[in-house]
Amino acid sequence: MSYHFQDTQLRVFRKYAKEERNKILLSQTRFIILEHILPTTESMINILHENGAEIHTIVAKPYSIVPDVLERLQNKGFSILQDSYENYESTDILKRILADAVEKSESDGKGIIIIDVGGYFAKPVISLQKTTPTCTAHIVGIIEDTTFGHNRYLQVVKQIKVPVFSVARSSLKEIEARFVGQDAVMAMETVLRELGILMSGRHALVIGYGMIGKNVALALKNSHLVVSVYDQYDFRNLAAYIDGYNIHKKRELIKNADIIFFATGNPHGALTYEEIEECKDCVILASAGSKNTEFAFAELKAQATNKTELSPYLTEYSLPNGRRIVVAKEGTAVNFLLPSLSVEVLDLVFSEILLCALLLLRERSNPQKRAKYKLGIVHETEAKHRATISKDWLRLVNN
Numbered sequence: 001m002s003y004h005f006q007d008t009q010l011r012v013f014r015k016y017a018k019e020e021r022n023k024i025l026l027s028q029t030r031f032i033i034l035e036h037i038l039p040t041t042e043s044m045i046n047i048l049h050e051n052g053a054e055i056h057t058i059v060a061k062p063y064s065i066v067p068d069v070l071e072r073l074q075n076k077g078f079s080i081l082q083d084s085y086e087n088y089e090s091t092d093i094l095k096r097i098l099a100d101a102v103e104k105s106e107s108d109g110k111g112i113i114i115i116d117v118g119g120y121f122a123k124p125v126i127s128l129q130k131t132t133p134t135c136t137a138h139i140v141g142i143i144e145d146t147t148f149g150h151n152r153y154l155q156v157v158k159q160i161k162v163p164v165f166s167v168a169r170s171s172l173k174e175i176e177a178r179f180v181g182q183d184a185v186m187a188m189e190t191v192l193r194e195l196g197i198l199m200s201g202r203h204a205l206v207i208g209y210g211m212i213g214k215n216v217a218l219a220l221k222n223s224h225l226v227v228s229v230y231d232q233y234d235f236r237n238l239a240a241y242i243d244g245y246n247i248h249k250k251r252e253l254i255k256n257a258d259i260i261f262f263a264t265g266n267p268h269g270a271l272t273y274e275e276i277e278e279c280k281d282c283v284i285l286a287s288a289g290s291k292n293t294e295f296a297f298a299e300l301k302a303q304a305t306n307k308t309e310l311s312p313y314l315t316e317y318s319l320p321n322g323r324r325i326v327v328a329k330e331g332t333a334v335n336f337l338l339p340s341l342s343v344e345v346l347d348l349v350f351s352e353i354l355l356c357a358l359l360l361l362r363e364r365s366n367p368q369k370r371a372k373y374k375l376g377i378v379h380e381t382e383a384k385h386r387a388t389i390s391k392d393w394l395r396l397v398n399n
Helices: 011-018 020-026 039-050 067-075 085-090 093-108 122-131 133-137 147-159 171-194 211-222 234-242 273-277 297-303 343-364 383-397
Strands: 029-037 054-065 080-082 111-116 139-144 164-166 203-207 226-230 259-262 283-287 306-311 314-318 324-328
Touching (some): 011 343, 029 039, 029 067, 039 054, 039 067, 085 093, 093 111, 093 122, 122 139, 122 147, 147 164, 171 211, 171 383, 343 383
Parallel strands (some): 029 054, 054 080, 111 139, 139 164, 203 226, 259 283
Antiparallel strands (some): 306 314
């Protein structure tokens, strides 16, 4: 497999977007994209735009914004919303964006595709359906990228009157997860090394043994830590045990852990404040999840009697019981401390997201056809579609 230094920008994604039949569909589409503002996202947006798609709004995910990328996108005239997670969740800001897109689509007939990273558009869509029932005629569908968002859509999908797709559990996403797990551990090693602290030899706990968690655990093992695993599902604890990790009750494991990585995708969090109080003194809490809710960080901050900045990315909180808790990157995903994942890796997932959009658009272009993508469930791509992406990726990269 040769290295490609010149044309590395989402080659499979670009190939699909440039196909004439797909360009026709894209030219009839208005995208709302909630994403990390990273070079890879910039490439995706540019390719969509170059091939006729309208980018209505880019909603920036906090804590993963590269300033140069943001500036370039703004200079090209793209509308970019920057706000906090709290405002995305507690105000109608996303609903207003969606309502504006629907109003435009009522005039020009373009279909609206929402690309979501974290389930943020679930409630705005449900809310808009109540105030503007005709909106569903213009929203072609929603495509979710993360386990966190996948779980959120599962909870409310029966209330959503447009098709919902997710790539969060795809075999192609699992390839991406390998690198996310490696990056989370590598990022923490880098942060600790800058303070002169060795990560190896300590006791690590990984909470969540899904796609990302199992790769975090493997990277920790390869970095010579003693690794334990806890998952709320015993079949995953069994898998972790067979893979050679220590298994026990969560409350027992947290007492001995020097560093805890979270990768659950659980919207309600995986560690309560009461459990944090039982953690080992000076434990490090590090998230590999897509949002800062993997553990009770807000309550931890509220209860802390003192706060000490140990480094730009490590903060020590003193608790009333005398324990000190060190939080990495304010509870947000530590893997974003490193440059974004390889474009070649993300090409797989972005191509699957594009494929989901094209499947939805093709169905919309044939209104006489019986609806293939039923409401009330979260759809995933078929194996044949993932096989096509894999074959095209290997053909372009493995030469």
